[in-house]
Amino acid sequence: MKCSVCKKPAFVKVRYMKKSYCKEHFAQFIESKVKNTIEKFKLIDEDDKILVAVSGGKDSSALLYILSKLFNNVVAIHLDLGIGEFSRKSKEAVKELSKLCNVELKIYKLKDMVGFSIPEIKLERRCGACGLIKRYLLNKIAYEEGFNKIAVGHNLDDELSFIVNCLISGDIKQLSRIGPKTQTKGKLIGRIKPLYKCYESEMKLYCDAVGINYVKEICPFSKGAKQAVYKKALDLIEEKSPGSKLSFINSFIKKIKPLLPKEEVKLNECKECGFMTTSDVCSFCKLVKRIK
Amino acid sequence: MKCSVCKKPAFVKVRYMKKSYCKEHFAQFIESKVKNTIEKFKLIDEDDKILVAVSGGKDSSALLYILSKLFNNVVAIHLDLGIGEFSRKSKEAVKELSKLCNVELKIYKLKDMVGFSIPEIKLERRCGACGLIKRYLLNKIAYEEGFNKIAVGHNLDDELSFIVNCLISGDIKQLSRIGPKTQTKGKLIGRIKPLYKCYESEMKLYCDAVGINYVKEICPFSKGAKQAVYKKALDLIEEKSPGSKLSFINSFIKKIKPLLPKEEVKLNECKECGFMTTSDVCSFCKLVKRIK
Numbered sequence: 001m002k003c004s005v006c007k008k009p010a011f012v013k014v015r016y017m018k019k020s021y022c023k024e025h026f027a028q029f030i031e032s033k034v035k036n037t038i039e040k041f042k043l044i045d046e047d048d049k050i051l052v053a054v055s056g057g058k059d060s061s062a063l064l065y066i067l068s069k070l071f072n073n074v075v076a077i078h079l080d081l082g083i084g085e086f087s088r089k090s091k092e093a094v095k096e097l098s099k100l101c102n103v104e105l106k107i108y109k110l111k112d113m114v115g116f117s118i119p120e121i122k123l124e125r126r127c128g129a130c131g132l133i134k135r136y137l138l139n140k141i142a143y144e145e146g147f148n149k150i151a152v153g154h155n156l157d158d159e160l161s162f163i164v165n166c167l168i169s170g171d172i173k174q175l176s177r178i179g180p181k182t183q184t185k186g187k188l189i190g191r192i193k194p195l196y197k198c199y200e201s202e203m204k205l206y207c208d209a210v211g212i213n214y215v216k217e218i219c220p221f222s223k224g225a226k227q228a229v230y231k232k233a234l235d236l237i238e239e240k241s242p243g244s245k246l247s248f249i250n251s252f253i254k255k256i257k258p259l260l261p262k263e264e265v266k267l268n269e270c271k272e273c274g275f276m277t278t279s280d281v282c283s284f285c286k287l288v289k290r291i292k
Numbered sequence: 293m294k295c296s297v298c299k300k301p302a303f304v305k306v307r308y309m310k311k312s313y314c315k316e317h318f319a320q321f322i323e324s325k326v327k328n329t330i331e332k333f334k335l336i337d338e339d340d341k342i343l344v345a346v347s348g349g350k351d352s353s354a355l356l357y358i359l360s361k362l363f364n365n366v367v368a369i370h371l372d373l374g375i376g377e378f379s380r381k382s383k384e385a386v387k388e389l390s391k392l393c394n395v396e397l398k399i400y401k402l403k404d405m406v407g408f409s410i411p412e413i414k415l416e417r418r419c420g421a422c423g424l425i426k427r428y429l430l431n432k433i434a435y436e437e438g439f440n441k442i443a444v445g446h447n448l449d450d451e452l453s454f455i456v457n458c459l460i461s462g463d464i465k466q467l468s469r470i471g472p473k474t475q476t477k478g479k480l481i482g483r484i485k486p487l488y489k490c491y492e493s494e495m496k497l498y499c500d501a502v503g504i505n506y507v508k509e510i511c512p513f514s515k516g517a518k519q520a521v522y523k524k525a526l527d528l529i530e531e532k533s534p535g536s537k538l539s540f541i542n543s544f545i546k547k548i549k550p551l552l553p554k555e556e557v558k559l560n561e562c563k564e565c566g567f568m569t570t571s572d573v574c575s576f577c578k579l580v581k582r583i584k
Contacts, residue, residue, distance in 0.1 A: 168539050168540045169539060170543030229529055233526070233528045236521060237460070237522065237525050241518060241521070247462070248460045251459060251460060251462030256462075259464075259553070
């Protein structure tokens with residue numbers, strides 16, 4: 001198997017493209033895919049100040065690496081969740097990566113910011129709570145530090161499994177909000193997903209191709225979620241018909257999403273923290289109260 | 293494991309219902325589910341004359357059995373496709389079944405009706421051609437014999453795999469036509485799907501429970517279709533979260549379908565055969581020309 005570009009021995013076969021690539025040209029292929037996504041969906045403007053949320057995992061690591069190649073206006077933010085060895089490894093990986101990318105890195109400790117770390121949460125839905133906390137704090141940091149966009153490492157598989165979940169549960173509201181970007185509204189900073197058209201498997205391969213040392217362990221608290229099964233189901237379909245996942249997201253964005261009712265969400269400031277919420281007190285403040 | 297109704301030893305556990313049933317009460321459960329589907333979607337009126345298309349497989353066999361218990365106005369139609377031993381076994385199974393159900397059975401030979409049988413079709417898409425031929429001939433028989441509805445054995449898994457196919461390929465037109473019934477339009481007889489809320493696995497169990505001797509072999513020409521992979525993918529999801537398939541179809545019918553554009557399809561009579569088509573000559577007439 002030879003690289004379709006340079007004819008050197010191939011590193012990977014991209015079945016849905018009917019092409020093979022060496023490491024160098026696979027990296028180029030992914031980078032140009034991300035660039036196209038950014039241009040097509042107008043994710044980044046020249047004068048943006050972009051916070052890249054980096055956990056140390058494959059997706060956000062690849063994201064930081066690619067964005068730092070394409071743009072100057074990015075800063076990496078890492079939240080230290082205080083999950084023992086897992087968080088220690090994550091922090092080291094992110095430090096190494098930001099040096100490799102020559103990007104400013106800011107590390108925030110959850111414990112310093114809210115007074116507890118993830119292992120201290122005694123709720124059943126710890127993973128849900130962790131997601132909420134991370135979203136809230138990244139937004140708070142972005143707002144307070146003057147960033148106008150938050151880039152996150154959501155890949156194609158993340159997005160599709162979320163779509164499947166909404167389709168099965170009939171959650172049209174959530175379905176209508178799905179997309180590669182959200183707009184900034186008051187203190188709620190817009191989020192962008194430059195890896196929107198990248199397969200999860202491609203992100204792993206990309207890290208290997210360019211030599212990113214990402215954290216392979218999964219969080220010790222992560223539970224076998226429904227989302228993981230949706231991803232497996234989508235993998236089955238992709239295996240049989242390469243390109244199905246891309247076709248699915250394209251169909252959704254072009255054909256289904258425009259049909260969904262666009263409900264204007266009314267946001268006001270939380271009575272406790274002042275950040276945006278749809279009710280009186282935001283979910284984060286409610287959660288922190290429950291935890292403490 | 294005991295039957296949730298009568299406490300006798302259970303024959304099957306229905307996970308999404310969190311119930312177990314003996315053969316008798318499982319059959320009752322399925323029959324009442326079909327009855328509810330018929331009532332909810334107003335599939336059958338008292339004065340209907342219903343043609344039940346019976347192949348001899350588990351779905352259409354279960355359908356005939358259940359409809360013959362619930363209604364008097366049903367006649368079984370079997371198309372002999374001329375596929376050697378497979379068709380011979382199918383015909384025998386249908387004959388036995390119609391005796392069991394005490395229902396009139398009419399058998400039509402494809403060879404007599406169109407001059408060829410399925411093995412003589414030399415097209416790549418033989419399965420697609422077979423589907424088209426069956427739909428056309430069943431409609432022709434229904435129209436000419438004065439039936440006003442055609443009942444088909446499509447189950448929940450059939451419908452969902454079709455929905456998934458449309459979602460992935462972005463076929464909004466097909467998606468908007470999906471549902472448990474179509475209306476009669478001129479010479480195009482309305483079709484109903486009383487097994488709309490029944491899992492494929494339930495149909496097999498139902499046949500075993502009531503003692504229907506259905507054909508277990510699959511057609512020797514059937515190809516590993518995409519649809520089969522969609523079904524496997526849906527099985528994975530159902531296995532993890534029982535009830536997902538039912539939730540998916542309910543969400544689709546209640547929440548997604550009403551959002552889809554309702555395009556009025558303009559039908560006229562085929563210049564060759566006089567049956568309904570969207571173009572000058574219907575797909576069946578075109579196909580027969582190609583085959584001959």
